[in-house]
Amino acid sequence: MTTAKRRARRIAADEAHSWARNLRLRNIQAKILLSMLTLYVDAEGTCFVSIPSLAEDCELSPQTVRRRLSWLQEIGAISRQDQWIDDQGNRNGNGRGKRTTDKIRLLYDVDPYLIEARAAGRAVAEDLDETIADEGEISPACQTGLNSEVSPAPGLRQPYHSGKGLISEPEPEDPPKSPSGGFPDDHKTIEEGEPVEFAAAFESYVGHEVMRRDLALEEFRLLTQDERAWCAHAVPLYMAKLRELKQRRPMNFHLWVRTRGFREFPAPGAALAKAAPPQRRFVQDDELKGLAVAMQIAERRELRTIREQDLGEGVWTQLGPQADLAAMAAFAGADRVAWRVADLGTPQFAAWRDRLALWIGAEPQAERIFLEPFDPSVHGVSASSPNFRLRKSKQGFRVPAPWPPRRDGTWQGAGESE
Structure with missing residues (x-):
């Protein structure tokens, strides 16, 4: 057991x-x-x-x-x-x-x-049509959620079977039409001729030469007038996206229309929202001193500042005011050798690493810290010498406190848990 x-x-x-x-x-x-x-x-x-x-x-x-x-x-x-x-x-x-x-x-x-079509990167019309034919008549209704409180429905990806065989002598009828996609019955009426937007949309679709035009036209007719314009507008955008992703063949056009793939792109005339450019500010005073301390810990070098004629000495940043960085100014000019070591792999090291990356905008690298003074007689000789010995060291950060300051600029007190 x-x-x-x-x-x-x-x-x-x-x-x-x-x-x-x-x-x-x-x-x-x-x-x-x-x-x-x-x-x-x-x-x-x-x-x-x-x-x-x-x-x-x-x-x-x-x-x-x-x-x-x-x-x-x-x-x-x-x-x-x-x-x-x-x-x-x-x-x-x-x-x-x-x-x-x-x-x-x-x-x-x-x-x-739609998920499977994106995963495959391409879809061959013959293969997909055979799959749909084998599975039976597929309902266009969306599958219910995981915890639906409605009447029982077929399992996920299972077909909705129609009542075949109920009429002993079926009357002749036209070939079955494609699902409406959930539109009212008045949209099911098939109009004569091709919609004006269809030819441009279909012929600009990559691989349309080997796709069935009749299936594409039938699905396109089921769209509303606004959706037809949207579809024709989205085809060049879809083709450009495929080139960007280095996908050579899209899914079949009639399946792309049926799944409303054009809705992934902005509708014609929709204004693209432009993000406001970030506001720059000039870092000075305690925050500048704290940034210099952070640079010493993260990269063991001096902070490079600039001098503006009207503002003085500092650096430009797109981040907002940082009270925790200003709190580091208390250690400006301190002797780093006397600071404690946050060992690589410890929670303290991870906390300092993440905060330093936020302050300086780059991933800091651990420092090699020697645990004993340099002795030329054992550390400075050739490795083949019997007196040679490696100088003991470890990886980490030299930091002024066990944990970085809190975001509000306060420090962890003695006995407090992080």
Whole structure:
């Protein structure tokens, strides 16, 4: 009998796993990782799990897990949001406190065909048409959520079967039309001729020469007038995006129209929101002194300042006022040799590293700190000499306090826990 602690069953884990299991991603590592994420989801389809835990679950390296998470995010299977923990232990997404694990949400409400098309990078019309024919008549209705409180529905990615065989002698009828996509019945009326926007949209679509024009026209006719203009406007944008991503073949045009892929691009006439340029300010006084101390700790060099004719000596920055950096001014001119050492790999080292990266705008590197004075008779001789001995050292930061100052500029007192 094993004594290993079993994982507690999580709400919606079975439903989420069924969704992930039925996705065809053509990427075995991403498929395994997505399946493992379903073991951590809550009732809303979100989870908070660390990279090392996922790497252990999937038996992959942390670097591979990071790459596969980015890939899953690019194809629209998951979304990630950066998270921090503030001084009170509250998780937030506003950058307050220390960096922690991301908030990952499984996008199970997105059309699975759209996710699979992005994953494949291309879609051959014949293969997809055969797949749809084999599965039966597919309902255009979106699949329900993981915890839907509606009447039972077929499992995720399962077909909605029509009532075939109920009429012994079926009357002759026209070939079945494509699903309407949820529009009112009056939109199902097929108009004569081609819409004016269709030819330009279809012929500018890469690979249209081998695609079925009749299927594309049938789907295009089901769009509203505004959506037709939107679709024609979005085709060049979609083609440019594919070239940027170095994808040679898009999904079939009629499937792209059916899944409303053009909605991923701005509608014609929509003004693109431009981010306001960040405001610069000139850093001086205590904050400048604190920045000079931070530069000594992070890179062991003097801070390079400039002199403005009207403002004096300082540096320009796009960050707001930083009270914690001003608190470091108290150690300007102090002897760094007398400071304590934050050893590499400790929580104190990580806290100082993250704060220094924020202050100087670059990842600081640990310093090699010697633990004994240099002795020429043993440290300065050749390595082949019997008297040679390595000089004891370790990696870390020379810092003035065990922990960096808090963001409000206060310091941790004696006996306080970080």
